[in-house]
Amino acid sequence: MLAENKDEMREKILEAALKRFMHYGASKTTMNEIADDLRFSKASLYYYFSDKKALHNAVLMKIGETFFQEQEAEADKDISSEEIFNNIITIKKQFVERFSRLELFKILNDKSEEIQQIIREVNEREAKMLTKIVEKGVASGEFDVDNPREIAQLYRDAMEGLRFAGLSCLPETLPEIDKEAFEKIVAQQKLLTEIFVRGIKKR
Structure with missing residues (x-):
């Protein structure tokens, strides 16, 4: 169940990042903005992705x-x-x-x-x-x-x-x-x- 929750959280982050990247462009989006959209702490984002580049690459892979x-x-x-x-x-x-x-x-x-x-x-x-x-x-x-x-x-x-x-x-x-x-x-x-x-x- 914990693994499922982690996968679900990762998917939520990817979806939020995709939405913001498509609207504003990846280079103009910050990790803080994505965290705010999700009502997450910035630290929670960094638990799943080491930095914005890693998140951007994960979105592109998806x-x-x-x-x-x-x-x-x-x-x-x-x-x-x-x-x-x-x-x-x-x-x-x-x-x-x-x-x-x-x-x-x-x-x-x-x-x-x-x-x-x-x-x-x-x-x-x-x-x-x-x-x-x-x-x-x-x-x-x-x-x-x-x-x-x-x-x-x-x-x-x-x-x-x-x-x-x-x-x-x-x-x-x-x-x-x-x-x-x-x-x-x-x-x-x-x-x-x-x-x-x-x-x-x-x-």
């Missing part, structure tokens, strides 16, 4: 898990692989639009071994998901490839290149996302997907 689950559910749908690729782009677009005030891309500059290990695990999870989508396309006769994992990795690398090329429109801190530049990146990703799929489609 929403990141939901983000991946949504993509993986899409990958399991009984639709064409091409549709899945495009729907995942839409999921990512909606995610960034919704959570841009969380300073999502700050974590990419964190060189600590803990965060770098998480990034490696995320990359592997995405590679597995994309491989599964390509394999589904091969099984259905949609794609004609002999090496689904290599093809999936190539697609991921190409999409990653577009994301990094446009990071200037995705602020680490406020002000708001540059919507015009962001829409351009999304359009480029959709065009790249169209060209990529055309290249591996069964003729």
Whole structure:
């Protein structure tokens, strides 16, 4: 019961932090404000999270898990692989639009071994998901490839290149996302997907 209570308290803190981060931005939020929202002492917050950075990272991990689950559910749908690729782009677009005030891309500059290990695990999870989508396309006769994992990795690398090329429109801190530049990146990703799929489609 005590463990359950600790988990519940941790979730309450994460939800309160998420709400405040989304409204004010993570960099403009203090631990005191989150503690006040919860009617906790500041010491209670530090019992669960060593500092604001640890809390911010935990919030990003929480929403990141939901983000991946949504993509993986899409990958399991009984639709064409091409549709899945495009729907995942839409999921990512909606995610960034919704959570841009969380300073999502700050974590990419964190060189600590803990965060770098998480990034490696995320990359592997995405590679597995994309491989599964390509394999589904091969099984259905949609794609004609002999090496689904290599093809999936190539697609991921190409999409990653577009994301990094446009990071200037995705602020680490406020002000708001540059919507015009962001829409351009999304359009480029959709065009790249169209060209990529055309290249591996069964003729």
